[in-house]
Amino acid sequence: MKPSFFSLHEIWMILRFGIVGVMATLIHMSVASGLVHFASVNVFTANLAAYLIAFIFAFSGHFFWTFQTGGALRQALWRYFVISASAFAVNNLVLLALVKSGVLSKVMSVLIAAAIVPAISYFASRFWGFKQAQTDHGVV
Template sequence: MKAMLGEAGRMTRFGLVGGAATLIHLLAAGALLGFFTGLSPFIANIVAFLMAFLVSLHGHRHITFKQQGSGVKFFVVALSGFALNNFLLASMLAVTPLPDFVALTISTLAVPIVSYLAARLWAFR
């Protein structure tokens, strides 16, 4: 029971840190798309991802997992999530009439479960 509570707490902290990083990601991407008319949503997504990665790494090291873990492994996890994010974004932009920011929001919110499992079981093990 104690182990389950510990895992639930870790998942909650992951969600909070990830939520903060996702908010940074979406705010940065939205600002870039808003300020730079004609900017590719993919370029905005790359810049926003890098900003959010720094927030995420710091938060997961100090709040979620409370250990250093491997920054390189976590970058691989984050980059894999980012690749999935971009695949989803490209797919939605190709086959739906969704506005760029709506598609970007959906693709960004779809990735966290996979990221948690990879971070928990590999990067911060």
């Protein structure tokens, strides 16, 4: 029997996803600010390094704890990269549209665009990214 979307199992999975996401965000912020402040690294280089470190943390957290699929590591890593890059692209497109519309302040536009990413990431990760590969004979 598959758990329903509002089951305790699903709610716990959403909470784990949030915990990993918040921790990854804090890692990203800490590494980027530390590299810029203490090592005088270029802000874009620092942001890229911090993003990659946070990405590795988030992927590991989601693979081994949030979704606990036990599936193919390489497949899940590739899919999570696609999800992460796509969510970032959607974030920027929404931000661009909101800023260009002039309806909201830039800060409110950033907050709304950023709020969309976790939902996209969760559903894509839950139903595709960390889903075990299937063949005609069952799980690969």
